[in-house]
Amino acid sequence: MRTFSLLKGQPVFNTKSGQKIGEVCDLCISSNGKVNGLLIKKGVFFKQSFFLDIEKVASFGLDGIMIEDNGHLVKLKDDPEYTLIHQHSLNGMMMLSKSGESLGLLKDVYFQEELGTIIGYEITDGFFSELTEGKQVIQSEKPLAIGKDAIIVDVNNT
Secondary structure, three states: OEEHHHHOOOEEEEOOOOOEEEEEEEEEEOOOOEEEEEEEEEOOOOOEEEEEEHHHEEEEOOOOEEEOOHHHEEEOOOOOOEEOOOOOEOOOOEEEEOOOOEEEEEEEEEEEOOOOEEEEEEEEOOHHHHHHHOOEEEEOOOOOEEOOOEEEEOOOOO
16 A cells, blocks of 8 residues: 555656656546556656556555556556546545545545555645644545545445
């Protein structure tokens, strides 16, 4: 299990050549709440975004992401359904329980790297709340509903 904040900025390496290919800049999340890939920034001066299917990752290490073939990086033609911080960003969206209780604002996600399953959501009520209460994590293995104004998550069976 890993959070996006730990993954962001990690280098992506080719296991055969040892070459650094790029670095992780975001998660690609489907409308059913599953992480289906990583956005990888590649380039020195003119950085371009590439999609890396989560199933094409050979391993998620503490200090880097390993892939076996540079061809696994696909140039982005269309924007992903949702991301955590870029286009169609979920960061800062209001989270509500299915019973209509406000949980806070989405700050980060916990997910199983190999499967892409989101299993928890780090939420915030703001900077001062984090200082006094610490970070809050909502656990939910149920798929969430992502709407224009809010993210709905089932937290009844946690």
